[in-house]
Amino acid sequence: MVKQTYLHDKHVKLGAKMVDFAGWHMPVQYSSIIEEHKTVREAVGLFDVSHMGEVFISGKDATAFLNKIVPQDIEKLDYEKAVYCQLPNANGGLIDDLIIYKLGIEYYLVICNASRIDEDLNWIVRNKRGMNVKIDNQSHNYSLLAIQGSRAIDLMKKMGYDIEGQKSFTIKPAVIEGIKLLASRTGYTGEDGFELLVENEYSEFLWDKILEKGEEFGIKPIGLGARDTLRLEAALHLYGNDLDETTTPIEAGLSWSVPKDKKADYNGKDVILNQVANGVDKKLVGLVMLDRNIARHGYDVYFKGEKAGHITSGCVSPSTGKNIALAYVKNLKEICTGAVVQVMIREKLHDAQIVKRPFVEKRNRVG
């Protein structure tokens, strides 16, 4: 049975093209992916991302428990701060990637991928044995609305929200348009913006209010299609494409999210720290195609006539007009920024150059 968010009827009425995504009937586009993409970069967009999972974790051992399941050091996470993490298995492979928010003393919110919530919960419950932890999956009770774009902050101010003192990667309880919610200065587009976690019954009212107040800033509803091109330009990983149980955070280029001095033990720590010390066999790189062809998920990558890896994500980049991709390649010295590799597209090799990520400068690290 395909699930619907509380905003499903809004999307249909807006004329969205609906698709099944991770078990949810979701809007992939309302008008055009390219147009929606540009709206976020140049103005502001509203996303329904209520399919994402929300799990509250509390209890005497909540901090110690989270510290056991992610590489980030949750002991060091301050009140109202958010941190990007992964959920490794015993081999360092990734079950999911997450954002953990500290809401209070031994009280956390975990936001995870819709496609992985069952696997995550299964893993989390297996890991809590003997610990005083309450796992409360509230995914079915909450909607998540994302306001993202260069005018996002203007819109939040217009709705009466005082953003002073709320930096990137923080979360605060707030009242917006009379609705109690949690306002997080995070997103998945490379733009500044907020994600608003609200009880389902208020989501339609909030959706309408945001569109109404956002009109003067050029707001549009944005589908999952543009969400994907926006995140890829910002080189943000997509679980299932760029991350899975065969990739570690180090291979995925996420070393920055793996503290080297964390004392607590966590799943996969040996493998992950061994890779930090001794290197990896494969690495994630950014590619720009040198002709008009588009690299897609699963295509093979060649270097000097030999297979050297595969594409994990690829699309046209509406902001740059180039065709961009992420790929895992052999960790060889010569396969470095500036090097030219080939992508096998419909049985022909097409040149692509390795470039630094992100493909488009991120504007979300504010404050």
Next chain:
Amino acid sequence: MSFTDEILCTKSHEYILKEAGGKYIIGLTDYAIEQLGDIVFLELPEVGDEFSKGDTFANIESVKAASDIYMPVSGKIAEVNSALVDTPESLNEDCFENGWLVKIDSNTAEEEMSDLLSYSDYKKELE
């Protein structure tokens, strides 16, 4: 008579139309373009290439996905709409008069077209 009154369509969303000069024009239907969304890439065959009915003769990509385009009948490529390769996005505006993909010579087209649908029947099938 409008363009769509004269075309025949496949279930895989190609159309074909016989020109006055005897060549056959092949393209993709408006429904196919609409389903694909923003068109960003088009690869067409070369003049002289020969294909059988059902062969992949061209490739089209939107922001989201890559798709094959199949020959509605057998034939030899006589002309390609090469301007479209540089501006594939124009297919989102017009996939008929200016948005045809190739013209072919075919001796077998008439009998091979017997299982194709008129545009109005094709539209009914989609409902």
